[in-house]
Structure formats: structure tokens, C-alpha cells
Amino acid sequence: SIIKTAGKRYLKIPKLGYVKTSKTGVLQNTKIKRYTVLLEPTGKYYLSLQAEISEPEKYSLTGKQVGIDVGIADLAILSNGLKYPSFNSSYFEKKAKIWQKKYSRRRHLVKLLVLQDRNKRVLCPRSLESFTNWQKAQKSKAKYQAKAANQRRDYLHKLTTHLVKQYDVIAIEDLKTKNLQKNHHLAKSIANASWRMFRQMLEYKCEWYGKKLIAVDPKNTSRICSKCGYNSGAKPLEIREWICPKCQTKHDRDINAAVNILHKGSTKPTGQGLTMVTS
Structure with a gap:
């Protein structure tokens, strides 16, 4: 059927x-x-x-190309200076956390009551399914978690579709998200920012609509001056702006990295430190 x-x-x-x-x-x-x-x-x-x-209709070509640096406060920082913030799910996370506590406490109390009936050998012992309060808490927790996930996915869909419409060539960092999440100080923030989902959406939408996605090696993208090419070395994460010691150009850390990503994507041939995803 x-x-x-x-x-x-x-x-x-x-x-x-x-x-x-x-x-x-x-x-x-x-x-x-x-x-x-x-x-x-x-x-x-x-x-x-x-x-x-x-097959979906191809988007018309715009003749534009852009480099994208991903971040935590701002999800996508473009080489032309535009910044798109990460989705803020703090409200739903707070609600889910509250209901998670209620669910855990109610389920624990129910287990004690079930065990009590079993020990007393009552004629009709109660089961977990006979108590509904913990099930209501479980559904409320799941509702807020699903709400956050759905709104985040909707935000990423709208953002990636907008980027694919605007630009013919998009260069991004070839980040290993699993390795980055081993840093316990940043793991939750990286997961909430949804870098992996952002890249996956860009990949298949570029393939669908006739655009080109280039993933480049992220090495030194935040260290090199995008104007003169001088490598000023590693910088702590709290430093968001810096001045090139050689040419005295003032840089926004993220925008500078996005410009370097675009340079790498537009100058290196496929197969030398980058991966090209195209239609």
C-alpha cells in the first residue's frame, strides 16, 4: 500500500x-x-x-564571493564586515532545566512509593505508569527542548538560504567540531551555536542551487594580517581587536579571519589544504 x-x-x-x-x-x-x-x-x-x-530551480548568479568565520557570540562573521548573531535559546534552556529538576524529583519519589508497595506486599502494588505527574514533567521538559531545537533549525535555514542567494562562492573554515568540543570550557557554547548544522545546510543548499562552497584549512586565519600578510602569533580569546605590528592596520579579529578565509579559498587550487563542494 x-x-x-x-x-x-x-x-x-x-x-x-x-x-x-x-x-x-x-x-x-x-x-x-x-x-x-x-x-x-x-x-x-x-x-x-x-x-x-x-530538481530545485537554480538561483541566479550575483558575481559575489564571501569568506565566513564562525563564532560563538556571532554565528557567522562575513569578510565584508556583516555579522549574524547566534540563536539565543537561553529562555527555553532555562525552562527545560526547571522541568528536568521537577521530572527527576517526581520520578525518584514515585520509585520510592513503588518500592514501598513491593516491600509491604500490598494486594495491588502500584506501578510507575499509575503515576502521571512525572510523565507530565517529562513532556513539559521535552516540549521546551523541542521548541529550542525547532527555532534554532528555522533560524539556520533562513540564514543559510539568504547566504546562498546572495553569494556565488562561499569560503568557510574546515573545522573539526568533535575535536573542538573536547574543550570543556567551550563545548556547550559550540553545540548551541550549531556550527556543524550550519555547514551541512550550506553544503547541500549550494549543491541544490548551483553555488560553490569551499572549505579551507583554518590554520593561522586569526593570526595573519589580511592586509600585509604578517603573522603576529597566537592571541588570547578575550582579545577581539588588534593592531598589526608591521603595517599598523587595526583589525577586528573575526572579520580579519573571514577575509583570510576568503583569500585562501580564492587563491589555492582544489586539493591543497581545502575541500571544494560544488554542484
Whole structure:
């Protein structure tokens, strides 16, 4: 049996029948190969589809290229001086943390009551499922976690689509996120900034829409003066601006790194310290 669209907001699923959905317009004249029904911890059902679709239309060329340095306070710093902030999920994280504490405490108390019934050998001992307060706390915790994840993903989609529309060539750092997260002082901030997801979205959108993504070796990008090429050495993270000792040019640390990334991406041939992802 194959899943079918039935009207604007209905799908006909084998064994389940007609199910109301959020939207089905994009599925018109689309061959659906496989589907999976998922029950999320929030209690909501989601339908995951594998379908054959036509190739998306290519974006028109703009003749522009840009280098991007990723950061924690600002997710993307462009070589032309523009900065895009990281998604702020502090409110949802705070709420999730509160409900995580409630969930842990309630579940612990329920376990004690279940164990008490078992030790007293009561006629009808209670089970974990017979208590609903801890389950409500679990759903509330999952709801805030999902809210933060969905809004972060939406923000990254909008940002990456905007960048791919604006620029024909995008140069980024070839960062090893797993290695960076071994630094326990920065691991949580790096995870919240979603560098990995940001790069993955850029990769497949550049491939879809006929643009070019170049990943360059990040070595010395924040140390070299983008004007004269002088390497002034390593600098502590708290230093955000510095003056080149050779040419006396004042640099914003992140913008300077983005310019160096663009220089590396536009001057080095593919295969020498960089990876090219293209359509």
C-alpha cells in the first residue's frame, strides 16, 4: 500500500486511513517511496517521507564571493564586515532545566512509593505508569527542548538560504567540531551555536542551487594580517581587536579571519589544504 494525498490537508495512510496534516501542497504530483510515523517525546506525531521530487530551480548568479568565520557570540562573521548573531535559546534552556529538576524529583519519589508497595506486599502494588505527574514533567521538559531545537533549525535555514542567494562562492573554515568540543570550557557554547548544522545546510543548499562552497584549512586565519600578510602569533580569546605590528592596520579579529578565509579559498587550487563542494 502507498500513502496518498487527499485534499489540501489530508493524507490517506494504509491501516490508519485519512489523517489530517499541516500541509500537503508540496506533495502534489510527487511519488512517495517510503514513510515513517514517529511519536516524539512531546506526545506529537510526525510523518517522515522519502519521496522523488524534481530538481530545485537554480538561483541566479550575483558575481559575489564571501569568506565566513564562525563564532560563538556571532554565528557567522562575513569578510565584508556583516555579522549574524547566534540563536539565543537561553529562555527555553532555562525552562527545560526547571522541568528536568521537577521530572527527576517526581520520578525518584514515585520509585520510592513503588518500592514501598513491593516491600509491604500490598494486594495491588502500584506501578510507575499509575503515576502521571512525572510523565507530565517529562513532556513539559521535552516540549521546551523541542521548541529550542525547532527555532534554532528555522533560524539556520533562513540564514543559510539568504547566504546562498546572495553569494556565488562561499569560503568557510574546515573545522573539526568533535575535536573542538573536547574543550570543556567551550563545548556547550559550540553545540548551541550549531556550527556543524550550519555547514551541512550550506553544503547541500549550494549543491541544490548551483553555488560553490569551499572549505579551507583554518590554520593561522586569526593570526595573519589580511592586509600585509604578517603573522603576529597566537592571541588570547578575550582579545577581539588588534593592531598589526608591521603595517599598523587595526583589525577586528573575526572579520580579519573571514577575509583570510576568503583569500585562501580564492587563491589555492582544489586539493591543497581545502575541500571544494560544488554542484
